Amino acid sequence: MDLFKKMEVPKNLSSVDSIGGKDTEHVKCLIIGSGPAGYTAAIYAARANLKPVMIQGMQAGGQLTTTTEVENFPGYPQGTDGTAMMEDLKKQAERFGTEIRWGMVTKVDFSSDVHKVVIDDEKVILADAVIIATGATAKYLGLESEEKYKGGGVSACATCDGFFYRGKEVAVVGGGDTAAEEATYLANLCKKVYLIIRKDYLRASKAMQKRVFDTPNIEVLFEHSTKEIIGDGNVVQGVKLIKRKGESDEKEVTIKVDGFFLAIGHTPNSEVFKPYIETDETGYILTKQGSTHTNVPGVFACGDVQDHVYRQAVTAAGTGCMAALDTERYLAQKH
Numbered sequence: 557m558d559l560f561k562k563m564e565v566p567k568n569l570s571s572v573d574s575i576g577g578k579d580t581e582h583v584k585c586l587i588i589g590s591g592p593a594g595y596t597a598a599i600y601a602a603r604a605n606l607k608p609v610m611i612q613g614m615q616a617g618g619q620l621t622t623t624t625e626v627e628n629f630p631g632y633p634q635g636t637d638g639t640a641m642m643e644d645l646k647k648q649a650e651r652f653g654t655e656i657r658w659g660m661v662t663k664v665d666f667s668s669d670v671h672k673v674v675i676d677d678e679k680v681i682l683a684d685a686v687i688i689a690t691g692a693t694a695k696y697l698g699l700e701s702e703e704k705y706k707g708g709g710v711s712a713c714a715t716c717d718g719f720f721y722r723g724k725e726v727a728v729v730g731g732g733d734t735a736a737e738e739a740t741y742l743a744n745l746c747k748k749v750y751l752i753i754r755k756d757y758l759r760a761s762k763a764m765q766k767r768v769f770d771t772p773n774i775e776v777l778f779e780h781s782t783k784e785i786i787g788d789g790n791v792v793q794g795v796k797l798i799k800r801k802g803e804s805d806e807k808e809v810t811i812k813v814d815g816f817f818l819a820i821g822h823t824p825n826s827e828v829f830k831p832y833i834e835t836d837e838t839g840y841i842l843t844k845q846g847s848t849h850t851n852v853p854g855v856f857a858c859g860d861v862q863d864h865v866y867r868q869a870v871t872a873a874g875t876g877c878m879a880a881l882d883t884e885r886y887l888a889q890k891h
């Protein structure tokens with residue numbers, strides 16, 4: 557709470573007045589982002605007659621559209637397809653009157669009571685309240701083979717996809733807390749888990765490291781980097797690694813795995829808001845504990861852009877609901 561007392565909304569940053577001057581409109585509630593957080597915020601805001609307008613962003617439907625089956629979202633006893641689930645959420649938000657638009661937010665000005673948001677460098681939307689639900693993007697290694705096998709064994713979410721590898725052998729890349737947590741989660745399901753670490757030490761906290769080293773079916777491969785993911789064209793069958801010892805000593809090794817999990821961090825999609833909105837050092841938006849309030853009155857944040865701990869569709873949806881309720885109360889007090 558103290559942190560928020562110290563925060564100040566910067567004034568007189570570069571103005572957006574010069575952009576799209578003729579093409580402006582005024583809305584009550586603008587939702588930025590179309591993952592589970594954004595759609596849930598939209599459903600609640602629309603039912604509360606806030607007439608929300610949603611800007612979908614680059615990846616309509618958010619991260620869930622990059623996974624295949626979703627089995628852990630409550631209400632789907634047979635599981636569902638990630639893209640289909642987001643389509644359902646979209647229809648539900650539209651049914652209550654949410655207006656959903658294509659576009660990217662390219663600039664904001666949160667220095668006054670009415671918030672200005674620029675879409676695609678062209679159009680200015682004035683909003684009484686803004687809900688930021690722009691999510692986070694998992695980092696990938698950037699290998700061609702990784703792209704080829706996305707959805708065929710390459711995943712950036714063990715909690716989402718680990719279940720499909722029960723009794724199999726898998727690899728996790730990364731040496732932070734996420735990698736350690738995902739490796740131990742997978743070790744409960746899988747026959748064997750390789751943890752691939754580029755350095756000769758883990759960055760994860762001591763407690764998480766202990767959990768990794770105490771799990772007998774995790775094999776830690778220090779000083780290994782991923783060269784290529786191999787498979788039959790459809791599914792992953794193994795990984796080619798480079799084992800390094802010092803500058804000149806390099807050796808190629810291949811491990812046989814059915815799943816390859818990335819856990820090398822996420823990038824919260826908060827860059828465009830940073831001139832006004834407080835974030836932590838990684839870029840996650842800071843919200844007042846137990847709420848979705850940011851440091852700027854009338855701007856709320858929900859979902860993965862403000863959550864580096866849980867990062868689940870259902871927790872994102874939960875905070876989306878909170879953001880809409882916080883918005884409703886904020887607008888009711890204002891008018």
Ligand code: NDP
Nearest residue numbers: 697730731732733734735737754755759819820821822864
């Ligand atoms: P981190 O940035 O902490 O760790 C990323 C890891 O991935 C590092 O080991 C890094 O290696 C490695 N890495 C990065 N790029 C590459 C690459 N190109 N090739 C190979 N390895 C790579 O991210 P996390 O997601 O683990 O954690 C983010 C934050 O969330 C941290 O503050 C963490 O403590 C927190 N967290 C907390 C949890 C909890 O409390 N339960 C659970 C999960 C996360 P290197 O060390 O060599 O740079």
